[in-house]
Amino acid sequence: MPSPWPAPTAGAPVCGQVSVPASKSLTNRYLLLAALAAGPSVVVNPLESRDSRLMLAALETLGARVERIADWQGSGEPAVRVTPLRLEAVTDPAAADPATGGPAPQIDCGLAGTVMRFLPAVAALTGRVVHFDGDPEARVRPMGAVLEGLAALGVTITGEGAPGPGNAGYLPFTVESPGGIDGGEITIDASGSSQFVSGLLLAAPRFRRGLTLRHAGSSVPSLEHVEMTLTVLSELGLTVSSPEPYTWRVEPGPIEAFTVRVEPDLSNAGPFLCAAAVTGGEVTMRGWPKHSTQIGRRWTQILPEFGAEVTTAEEPGGETVTLTVRGPKHLVSPGTVDGTAELTPTVAALAALCEGETTFTSVQHLRGHETDRLAALVAEIRRLGGEAEETEDGFRVFSPITHGGLVRSYADHRMATFGAVLGLVMDDVEVEDIGCTSKTMPEFPELWRDLVESSQ
Ligand SMILES: O=C(O)C1=C[C@@H](OP(=O)(O)O)[C@@H](O)[C@H](O)C1
Ligand SMILES: C=C(OP(=O)(O)O)C(=O)O
Secondary structure, eight states: OOOOEEOOOOSSOOEEEOOOOBOHHHHHHHHHHHHTSSSOEEEESOOOSHHHHHHHHHHHHHTOEEEEESSGGGSSOOEEEEEOOOOGGGTOTTOSSTTTSSSOOEEEOTTOHHHHTTHHHHHHHHTSEEEEEOOGGGGGSOOHHHHHHHHHTTOEEESTTOOBTTBOOOSSEEEEOTTOOOOEEEEEOOTTOTHHHHHHHTTGGGSTTOEEEEEOSSOOSOHHHHHHHHHHHHHTTOOEEEEETTEEEEOOOOOOOOEEEOOBOHHHHHHHHHHHHHHTOEEEEEEEESSOOSGGGGHHHHHHHTTOEEEEEEOTTSSEEEEEEEOOSSOBOOSEEEOOGGGHHHHHHHHTTSBSOEEEESOGGGGGSSSOHHHHHHHHHHHTTOEEEEOSSSEEEEEOOOSOEEEOOTTOHHHHHHHHHHHHHSTTEEETTGGGGGGTOTTHHHHHHHHHHTTO
16 A cells, blocks of 8 residues: 555645546446447546446446547547447347357446446346456445346346345346346335436336336435436436336437537535635636536535535536635534535535534435445544544534544545545645545546645
8 A cells, every 4th residue: 555645735725726527427327328329429528537447348348349539529628439239139038148158247346336336237238147346345335226126127146245135235246137128117225325226227228118116215315316317318318207206217218329528527526615615715616517417516505504605607608607615714514414425525524624513414325335434434533633423324523623644545535535625724634545536536636736736
């Protein structure tokens, strides 16, 4: 393991402009749908990170062709052209592994929820026998609902992690469905992750009868991500609906070849916007989408709740704004923060730097993220002298951190960036394994250093 990363301290309010790479969630949805489309599709400005590379590699393993384009039509932006998978096994059940006749393909999911939860249904559509595995940390992330959903649709799931007595369903497992997927109506418990819903709905246009998916259980977390899935499908011309709460319907139909440009990752913009909030600085981001399905759109509400000012200015074209965050003299706690899903570690950095208690609610499913984020956040806040404790559905921060030290990242990119935000205002913070930010933002250390140094 390389030595810890000394988090840059802001000697002055952080002021500057930042632009962040493309959205992980949108990139991986578009790449998957391109692989299921009727002809070659182009994803412009895709995210280039570990999670998106794993998605592309997996789609190639399943039979898609991927070409990288350095400059899309003179725009200066890179793109990826995906030539779709051949799903003829769906109509030729005899051809169990028609592509090679050789050993079953292996998908490496790394630690990517969007790969491990979204691709089993796609693998089943190819009719091949496909093995899935991932990082040691990925082997404890819940998979049961998506695998049980596929099993209810007639897909055979086998292997060490297949759901069964005493096993809720985890990596590694094998997916096999020589006849493709008929579809129909199923019920799953998606209270562990919205990705269970998205992972079934995204492939559903290619199910012969489409899919009606019902959720039964306590609430589905991170509903913005389900909304993203439905919006992306509908923008690509598919018929989707939500006839009642927690029920979704995707009609069968071809996915016409498409070209799409990916928005910046608004979740990954968070730490940079927080840099202004915690140092009393001013950070500007151009190209903030006016209407986005990303959960990171919530920064415009969350930051003011902690006392920061957020303003926007229209940009030419009418689709985007320039967003500016100005930090207050002293952060204030809003008291309660509800359902912040993947934004939580970054919001927790704000909570760990302000006076007053902050209670995080409806984030129990974070125990199944890259690490158990509730345990990790409480442990790291305490290690730096703050007071915090876990609750049933979240955690509470009672008092701010008081000193620097090593922030452990637990292979979790958002724990690493949590440490970076704390390091801006607390001397001697070091972050273990800053390289884990490559999951969604390999350029994080450089972008961070540039922003902080340009303010000194
Ligand atoms: O669909 C997606 O792209 C995601 C859904 C969310 O998962 P959970 O519902 O498990 O939080 C989110 O946290 C994750 O980072 C990305
Ligand atoms: C939960 C996250 O990732 P994943 O897509 O791996 O679930 C995240 O990025 O915060």
